[in-house]
Amino acid sequence: MSVAAAVETVDLAVTPLRELNQRLHDLASEPGPRHWRVVNPNGAHAIACGLDADVEVEIDGHAGYYCAGMNKRATVTVHGNVSTGVAENLMSGRVIVEGSASQSSGATGRGGLLVVHGDASARCGISMKGIDIVVRGNVGHLSAFMAQTGRLLVCGDAGEALGDSIYEARLYVAGIVNGLGADCVEKEVREEHLAEVRQLLAAAEITDVEPMSFRRYGSARRLYTFEIDNAGAY
């Protein structure tokens, strides 16, 4: 096996999290292994957050809060579930969760791709600012709250108040939407939107969901400037 292809394994049962993250951060300025495997994550918080390097990190097990938070460039794959705020403020790169995710997945993300193969809980994509999020299962209530830009694609159902106070983000849901939030409306799916759905499914490597089954939601842009007649909606 060549050195470049070697996998650097870090066992969080013996190595402190601080040491793991420091070694991963050092890759921003120094050469080092390109492929990492983290074993025994045991739900630790802030695993692989703040990365800024073209590396792949695989986490074998469940991760706690803010896994891969503020990631740039790296690909982080979790073979398990994650807790609150996975890939929060993602800048670029990819974060893939094979299990399910807790609240605020991809919160305020500004770029890159987050894929959750299970379900994501409440506030998925809250305040998103350019990230793409693909959820194979369902998302909870208040997802895409105040979503600014970027795209959220949900193959399952969406909980109450989807897209509340949404700005320019584009939402696609294949299943049932249990209510739209203030200023969020269903919009026509045109050819360019279908192309976008196909592209997101392809990026997430999801092949068994029919692109034609998605409906599109976005901002009615009625709350963009304050008007007293809309006061009840604020």
Next chain:
Amino acid sequence: MATDAGWGLRESYLYDRRVIAEIQRAAREGIYDIRGFGAKRKVPHFDDLLFLGASVSRYPLEGYRERCATDVVLGTRFAKRPLELAIPVTIAGMSFGALSGPAKEALGRGASEVGTSTTTGDGGMTPEEREHSTLLVYQLLPSRYGMNPDDLRRADAIEVVVGQGAKPGGGGMLLGHKISDRVAAMRNLPKGIDQRSASRHPDWTGPDDLEIKLQELREITDWQKPVFVKIGASRTYYDTQLAVKAGADVIVLDGMQGGTAATQDVFIEHAGIPTLAAIPLAVEALQELGMHRQVQLVVSGGIRTGADVAKALALGADAVSIGVAALIAMGDNAPEHDEDYRALGSAAGFYDDWQAGRDPTGISTQDADLAARFDPELGGRRLANYLRVLTLEAQTLARACGKSHVHNLEPEDLVALTIEASLMARVPLAGMQQGLLDELADRVAVRLAEQTS
């Protein structure tokens, strides 16, 4: 009778002219009043406290000869690189968006000249601001506008904003006419629309989550930088203890008088507690945890003079920060702009429409022509002058109390002018003898014991 301006006209206390005008405005416009500045009502404040100064039983330090140090280190608890300040006055977070680029630059210039820090705000960090600020604190706010890990690593400290004194529990609003192309791009939003800032953080709620959030921020920045937690003064005792438990290096406590760029008047005037009442609550919380001076306390909300600085420190703060006063020092509300202010329906000394973006001084605007009127070098120099005066005044008072460091000021150096201030600041009323206070305390204790038995 309308011409009789004498005693025949009686203004209602309840419905004075300002109240009447506000009812009329509300009926006309159908929207609450949004404005800048801080609370305008009178609340107990540092003016209600006095220093005792030295006497026979205490001796003073010689002014100008004997040293009275002013240095402060913030973030000694966990950070590898604490913030070292030459003076105990810092510049509070004020957003690019609310303020113009040149105004932010001037804040950096002025603060850096005297060895203190400045702070970003809702809207992110601008390169000019970073360049001109030797020490820059980077705010993490609920909106996360402009938030990115590069700026986090470029910052000298991180401030997690939970609340502001002007609006504890409230979010923000940058009105559409201040959203220029640049502001819009930094915030990932369309130009010209109102920008609401959430009141809650998107990815944590409650003290246990906050602890994990702080851990993440430290991990991202390799435990180098101090992490501050900013709270609006309300349930200050509990908030302070919870922020310490969550791992804060520094508590930034903003009293209800604290300035704002754009908040509902009803919020500014009617929510939160005065700075004077909040400081002893925070100090008590820190002392109980054995963390006073281990976790530093930075206090803001109505700091205008060196006397205010000295009194805040005497009550137990490690440093103060200023917002409104810094803007005034740089030229806000200056008499030379009176004509322009009057054209906007205001006047020099009264202008508070910082939300409107039409500021004739070029400070609270995103209009390129208006902003170009503001000279950041001159503004920076004035701010530096003002910061020096605040420091000299605080030192003067500290020396008079016999202190070789401004941090040696203590509540024992203070008395209060009013019962309210005495109870809030927990210092005796001027002239009250300790014996009398002890007697009162004994009597109250007996009554309390009777009530609870």
